Amino acid sequence: MSIRYEKREGVAYITLDNPEKANILDKPTSDEISEAWIDLWEDRDIRCAIVTGTGDRHFCGGHNLAPLPDITEAERERLRTERIFWPLAGTVHGQRTGVDGRMGDHYPRVWKPVIAAVNGWAAGAGLYLLLACTDIRIASAEHARFKFALLTQGWLGRGPGATLLMKQLRYIDAMKILLTDEPVDAHEAHRIGLVNEVVPHDQLMERAERYARHIVKLPPVAVRMMKEFVVRFGEMPTDAAWHVQNLMNEMLIHTTLDGEEGRVAFNEKRPPDFNGTLRQKGEAYPELSEADRERLDKAYRSGDF
Structure with missing residues (x-):
């Protein structure tokens, strides 16, 4: 060898x-x-x-x-x-x-x-x-x-x-x-x-x-996606690369549990336990009342969520 x-x-x-x-x-x-x-x-x-x-x-x-x-x-x-x-x-x-x-x-x-x-x-x-x-x-x-x-x-x-x-x-x-x-x-x-x-x-x-x-000790899927983003898209124009970064970030948030674990661990003042667990495909979001839709739209426009 x-x-x-x-x-x-x-x-x-x-x-x-x-x-x-x-x-x-x-x-x-x-x-x-x-x-x-x-x-x-x-x-x-x-x-x-x-x-x-x-x-x-x-x-x-x-x-x-x-x-x-x-x-x-x-x-x-x-x-x-x-x-x-x-x-x-x-x-x-x-x-x-x-x-x-x-x-x-x-x-x-x-x-x-x-x-x-x-x-x-x-x-x-x-x-x-x-x-x-x-x-x-x-x-x-x-x-x-x-x-x-x-x-x-x-x-x-x-x-x-x-x-x-x-x-x-x-x-x-x-x-x-x-x-x-x-x-x-x-x-x-x-x-x-x-x-x-x-x-x-x-x-x-x-x-x-x-x-x-x-x-x-870091979240493995996020680390993997960060490297792929930099290597594949790092030389794109800034606006285009930023758009890809956001799409990859949303995919990460909605398909793994590590992001949620990071927030929970921070609030509980404990070290996070990142294991790269993937989410199971779930049901559609429930229909919103007009009041709830208006409330969420306000939060969406403010960016405070």
């Missing part, structure tokens, strides 16, 4: 576990991490995930660039060219469609929070993994390093690294990384907004787990 996949107390742990090969995303590792994303997506008891690597040298050192056996370099280039015009069904840029139905299989957006504990180098595909799949990023002060790692080989990259850097960082910071292809240390990554926090290496997992334990 090239990864370790564990589940404890509502948290999934995905650990790239091939330190002798820089925790690279070779074919076996890609297949295993794809299965982990699917399980994370489908297991309703899991509320968030932590992604990290074994050791203190590499979070993920990239793809396996070793030549394939029994295929010449010319044949490899031919297959790459053919893939542009005749991709296999169910693939995105040569990768199987991910669990989100959009990006490739090991770069999906699962609608649960994913925390990165960056223990070493995140280079090439390792940087893609960080950008595409993680929401909160904690970096080891001593060992975390970040590098695009493709321009110096004469490539722009088939993965989404350059695209996501431009969306997630300021223009000048993204361009410095992309055009120089020089490594960025943990503190510089924090300054430019690539990671949320930098901590001593021996506190890395403790800090990631602190975030995870906090998220596990």
Whole structure:
């Protein structure tokens, strides 16, 4: 096995576990991490995930660039060219469609929070993994390093690294990384907004787990919908995105019990117990008298409800 996949107390742990090969995303590792994303997506008891690597040298050192056996370099280039015009069904840029139905299989957006504990180098595909799949990023002060790692080989990259850097960082910071292809240390990554926090290496997992334990206590359906809203609709015009946000909020209120539990717990001065329980489909609202309709319309217009 090239990864370790564990589940404890509502948290999934995905650990790239091939330190002798820089925790690279070779074919076996890609297949295993794809299965982990699917399980994370489908297991309703899991509320968030932590992604990290074994050791203190590499979070993920990239793809396996070793030549394939029994295929010449010319044949490899031919297959790459053919893939542009005749991709296999169910693939995105040569990768199987991910669990989100959009990006490739090991770069999906699962609608649960994913925390990165960056223990070493995140280079090439390792940087893609960080950008595409993680929401909160904690970096080891001593060992975390970040590098695009493709321009110096004469490539722009088939993965989404350059695209996501431009969306997630300021223009000048993204361009410095992309055009120089020089490594960025943990503190510089924090300054430019690539990671949320930098901590001593021996506190890395403790800090990631602190975030995870906090998220596990939150209403799971609301957390899931918040992430989906931001990822799917965050780049829409403000008015349109706000409209979608309100529709999703009403759906949440009327189809789950967590919102009601939050209000009751607040009034009773106790911690809420969020479990993501869905409401059963109920009866239609009763007819209103004219007086009640007038009273409710007044409250509706005031917005005080």
